[in-house]
Amino acid sequence: MEFIVRQLAWRPDTILVRYDCACGCKPNVEYLRGSDSVEHEHCCCGNLHFVGKDARHHLDAYLAGRSQQHLDDDLGGYRVSEVTVDAPWGEAVPVAYALPAVARKH
Ligand SMILES: [Zn+2]
Ligand SMILES: [Zn+2]
Numbered sequence: 001m002e003f004i005v006r007q008l009a010w011r012p013d014t015i016l017v018r019y020d021c022a023c024g025c026k027p028n029v030e031y032l033r034g035s036d037s038v039e040h041e042h043c044c045c046g047n048l049h050f051v052g053k054d055a056r057h058h059l060d061a062y063l064a065g066r067s068q069q070h071l072d073d074d075l076g077g078y079r080v081s082e083v084t085v086d087a088p089w090g091e092a093v094p095v096a097y098a099l100p101a102v103a104r105k106h
Contacts, residue, residue: 001019001049001097003017003019003083004018005085005088015088015093016029017030017051021043021045021047023043023044023103025044025106027041027042027047027048029049029050037052038050040062044104044106045100046100046103046104047099048062049097049098050096052093055094055095056082058096059096063098076101078098079098081099082096
């Protein structure tokens, strides 16, 4: 998974972290410099990514909640990975993402 980081011209303390999804969508998540809030986007095909401090922890909690409600039973489980992306102000920003074994249709 290749993430693209874009700094907002009108809010230079904010980046968008996105990828070009195989389904055709471009899921993106905002991250504000120094922020403790962790945003995520869950793509229509089942891929999802969280950006920010303790991203992995938030992703795990989110997936556990969905699993309890059997929302993702059709996906055959997720493969979870962690990376960091470089913000233009020199911060390594954590990204956690999960890819389902079976993708949903776009
Ligand atoms: Zn997708
Ligand atoms: Zn899609």
